Amino acid sequence: MDKKQLVETTTDAAANGGQGGQLTSENVERVFDSLFGTVEHPGSIAEALSRRETVVVGSFGSFHMDGETAAFRPGTALAQFLRNEVG
Structure with missing residues (x-):
């Protein structure tokens, strides 16, 4: 499973279990990038590990x-x- 598939699967799972809120693939991708990081910016996990x-x-x-x-x-x-x- 690549990042795109993970984002789509997570979006679907969250939407199906959601409580009426709007959740898009773009929202989920931003959360993943913030958590795990990108080539340009470390995510919060990487920053914690560096400490x-x-x-x-x-x-x-x-x-x-x-x-x-x-x-x-x-x-x-x-x-x-x-x-x-x-x-």
């Missing part, structure tokens, strides 16, 4: 620095889902 902070995204998992490399540790719910779906 050596750990970014926890609920049961999805956490981003942290492992030496000089960014790393991701899946959370319990994500790991359990993947075990059930893949295993």
Whole structure:
């Protein structure tokens, strides 16, 4: 899944679960760019990692620095889902 597909899928999921608000692909893409960053601008995750902070995204998992490399540790719910779906 590339970024465009992720934006579209997220927009559809949020719209279907939304409460009447208007959500566009452009809105979702801006949020993704702000969170994950672009080539030109680091996102909020990258900025936190540069300060050596750990970014926890609920049961999805956490981003942290492992030496000089960014790393991701899946959370319990994500790991359990993947075990059930893949295993």
